[in-house]
Each structure stands twice: as C-alpha cells, then as structure tokens.
Amino acid sequence: MSDEKAREELLSEFKKWADGVEQKLAKRPERKEKFLNTSGIPINRVYTPLDRNDAEYLSEIGLPGEYPYTRGVQPTMYRGRYWTMRQYAGFASAEESNKRYRFLLDQGQTGLSVAFDLPTQIGYDSDDEMAIGEVGKVGVAIDSLKDIETLFHKIPLDKVSTSMTINSPAAVLLAMYIAMAEKQGVQAEKLRGTIQNDILKEYSSRGTYIFPPKPSMRIITDIFSYCAEKVPMWNTISISGYHIREAGSTAVQEVAFTLANGIAYVDAALKAGLDVDTFGPRLSFFFNSHLDFFEEIAKYRAARKLWAKIMKERFNAKSPKSMMIRFHTQTAGCTLTLQQPKNNIVRVAFQAMSAVLGGTQSLHTNSMDEALCLPSEEAVQIALRSQQLIAYETGVTDTVDPLAGSYYVEALTREIFERAEEYINKIDDMGGAVPAIEQGYIQREIQDSAYKYQLDIEKEERIVVGLNRFQVEEEKPTNLLRVDPAVREAQIKRLKKLKSERDNEKVNKSLSDLKQVAQGDNNLMPYILDAVKAYASLGEICNVLREVFGEYQQVSTLGR
C-alpha cells in the first residue's frame, strides 16, 4: 500500500471518528469549548500521522547534532553527559556567598552561577546613595577585585565553570574574574563560563541597564572580539528569554523576542568587522521553563531549529557550531506561589523535566520558598535533588529527544516555529530589535500578555492550585532567610580601606586611559582589565563610562 493511499484511508477514518465524537459532545461535553496554550495556539483533540510530514523529516527535524538541530545540539545528548546542574546563588557578602557555593559543590552541583546585588548590576558601589537599602539583598555585593577574590576563595577555576548574571557592567566583572583567575594561577584561555551580557532584554524586561543602546552594543562587541582571542572557551553572552517570559510573555514571544535580540547582536558584531564563525559559536542562550509541559518542550525544539536557520540562511554561517543554540534553562519563578509553598517542589520538578526533555545544556531549579524570600539551604537542596532525580532515576536521559515523532509535539514545534518567525519578520520591518524596543513595541506585547494571564487567573479560566482553587488556611511562615543590614556597613568599610591602601595614582591613570579609549573606537576590554587590576572599584569604572556614554532613559509604555 502506498503512503498516499494509507494517508487517504486514515483521513477518511479520522473524519468518521471526528463526526462520531461531535455527536457525543452534546451529551458529554468537554471541560472547555476551546483548548489553548499560553501562546494562544489552539490544541486539537487528538493528533495523528496526518499532522506529520515524514517525507520532510531530514530537512525539518533531522538527526541529533545535525542541522537544523531540532532534536538537540549533541549527537549523544545525556547518554554522553548530563546537563550542568547550576543553581543561581549569591547574597550578602562575598564570604557568605562563597560558603553557599562550596555547600552546593559539595552537594554535587557541577557549575556555579553568581547572583549579584542590584547596585553591582547597575554599576554602583555599596557606598553610593542609590544603593541604600539594596546592598547584598538579591545577590552578592561586589565593589572591587578584592571581593571577587573572596567570592572564589578555594574554588578551582580550572575545574568549575561559572555563570555570572551581569549585563551592563559585564565587561568589568569578566575582567575581575580573569584577573582573579590569573592570581590563582589559571590562565584566561582555560576559563569556562558565561556572562549574561544581554542588554536588550534589560531594556525590555529586566531593568538593570545603564548606558543607551549604541554604546552598550559597542561594549558587547568589544567583549566578543576580546574573548575570541584571549578567553576562547568563554560564553560571551547569554541571550535571555528567561526574563522576557518572567515579565509575562507567551512561549512564542519568548522565542521570537530572544532570537530577535540575538539577530541584533550578530548584526552589531558583523558591523564591527567580526567574522560570524569567530564569535557565533560562543553565543549562548537562556530560556524559561514554564507550566505547559508540551508547549515548553516544543518551544526548545522550535528555538533550536529557528536559530540554526537564521545563522545559516541570514548570516551565512559556515561553522555548525555557530548554528547550534546551546542554552541554560531556569524553571519559571513567576509560577511559584506564596500559598502552600511545598506545591512549588512539584511544579519545579515538572518544569525541570520539560527542560530536560527539551534538551537543555544546563539547568537551575527554583527553590520552593522563592515567592517569599531568599532560598534556604534545605530548599536549595531539594531543588538540586529534583534535577539529580531526573538524571539518575527516571530514565528519560537514556535516549536522545524521546518525544520526537509525537504527533502532538512535532505539530506544536512547527506551530511555535512559524509563529515566532512571523514575529521576527514584523520586528525586521521595524528595523530590528533595537528600534522595536525603543518604540516600546516589545514591552507592550509583553505587558499585554502579562495582563491577560493575570485576568485569566482572576476569571478562573486559569487554575493555580492553592491560589484560586484548593485553598487552605495557612500559618504565616517564620524564620525566613534575611540579609543583615550590617552587610552594607561592612562593605563600605572594606571599600574605604581598599581606597586607602591601593596605589591611587595607578588607579587614576588607568581610569583616565579608559576614558580616552571610551571616547574613541579601540577595544575597551584591555583598559577595563588594567583598571580592575589596579583595584579601581566597579562604581569608579562605570562612572567613567557614564560620563562618556550617558545613561539610558526608559520609554513609557503604559496607557493606551
């Protein structure tokens, strides 16, 4: 029997079946009239071979480790090696955070992920007026190379890879890491890790911007170019959908806006004269793992395929490594509930499972208490154990991309791919991600989705267990992990001491050299490295750049 004939036969059987079901619906209706996922994609009652085109398997899906990488960027995936288990952590002082990192490494974590406090992320020293109330709160406070030396004390940098969530001042923190490693005796070319360095999503979703887009893009391409030569194993950027999703986007928007930002970075680097296959392989990505299990799995698969196509067809990349989207995943913080926090353990486990079934390269699992406060050691341990359970006990890691060929997953993958591509075309028409952000388009799209999501919860069209259904009376939680306000005082004292002990002439010289380079076109990185090594503070360095580059002013997107 030919394929075509089999298809016809199935089609006619399917129609008969569908008619039969329709007739029964009058008596026994389904739970809802329409089933939609977060992206608004209608979900069919059932998927069959009719939803799949096997003739196009090789070009549309392909084999693992091969273009278009739908099934994964490695040929063996988790049969070779599990993903990196990397819990985002950091609070209070460098000493305290160093203790948490060593605890996590002792518990079997395989990579570090540094959370910085907001003053550090926005380039203010702890003694700045803008920093009052914020020092050490959402991450560790770093003022100078001295703090970074404390933060990584006794951590073997040649064995552990480190991810740093730092954007506007990414060049400064990377320089501190390089300088500190040098002191530990580890050369820059051996360093493995990631800086987030993704300013565009800061403008649209996360808020820790300093400089306007143009100089920000220059700093980023300077980093690409410097690292290609000196820190070749470093991931120079983590193009992040995570925060776009946390800000309220749908899964399709997450893919579209993230890859549109990616396109803007590649464009900027090409304009700066870099070769796509030199920096392309060091681009990494960061996605969110949200509630809708299959939508998320399809999202990762669609993102891999779409980025591969963009790099190959739009940018003429030749190296397969430039076409591979390697990504970190974090479970969705915005889905955690304050109510019945233990339910969050289960939510996180499902989200982590979808990230693994979607082929992530590294993973952070949220702690159950994060809707409330900083995670306790016990909560972090359960979160990490959830990853270890998936890896070592469930068996889902024994074959590559186990859900491929599912009629549903393949149909969803195709649908998300097409819808994300449509968005990217629209953003192209606006002149790319930078103008789209400057016009507030991306922000508006995200906030509209966030508002709709909230209204769906309030109308109980979306059920959140423990929040709008299955509620219970609860005791108020106590004994929360808190940051001692004395952290700021201690940090200020340390900074004062540093400023009195260092060679201030050297500091001033390095800062005035940096200013001059910032005014011209040369690569900023070597000059930032010099300033860092002279123990110039983060605030001092960022203030020099503020003077030259100015500061970004947010566009208003509220009001309709």
Add this chain to the structure above:
Amino acid sequence: MNTRKKIRVLAAKPGLDGHDRGVKVVASALMDAGMEVVYTGLRQTPTQIVESAIQEDVDVIAMSILSGAHDYLFPKVMELLKEKGVEDILVLGGGIIPDEDIPALKESGIAEIFGPGTTTAQIIDYIRDNV
C-alpha cells in the same frame, strides 16, 4: 466617594528593582477600572516619587518592590511625605514583602501591603473603599 472626579494613582517603582510586571498589571487594571494612572517607570528615588505625587495631585501612591529594599524605601517615602505636610494620599505597597515586615511598614504610614496572589479586583476595591 466614587461619584467625584476620577481617582488618580501614582504607580511607582522605588529603588533599583527592575521587576515591573506586577506594577504594570496593577496599573492596567486600575485604568480599566476607570482610574487615572501615572506610572513613574523604574529606579525612582523616594524624593522623586514624593515630588511626582505632589505634582500629579494624586489620591493614591501604589509602590512595588521585589528586591527586599522595602524596609528602607517604603518608610523613607512616608517620611518625605510627612516632611512636605502631605497627609491625604493613600499609600499602598506591593511585591515580595515578608509578613513579619508588615507591622513596621504600617507603623510608618503605609495603609496596606498586597503580596503575591492578590487579585487586581482586591486592590481596586481597597482603593475605592479608602479614597
């Protein structure tokens, strides 16, 4: 007092926190409920918030912080309002605020704190009942 002119609200993000999903959702809901909303945008100092509130002649200030800096920033706003002799603005707080912090915030003059899981309807009702 629902019959008088429209209720005016200043939605504000004090401090360095960039999480504005919540404040924007609340602002949209208040607008849909017929209130006039002015949104400050990110990174406002307490001084800027108080100045905007006076300049915009608002009935309500609704502030949101998820970074943990509420213990300093919320009371600071109240202190500056008092310094300026402003006593007729209803001040609300939202975000990730531990229960054990709420008494001190209310002591400083914040009328109510809305945590995760609050519906926009609850906030709208609270404002209508208290302005």
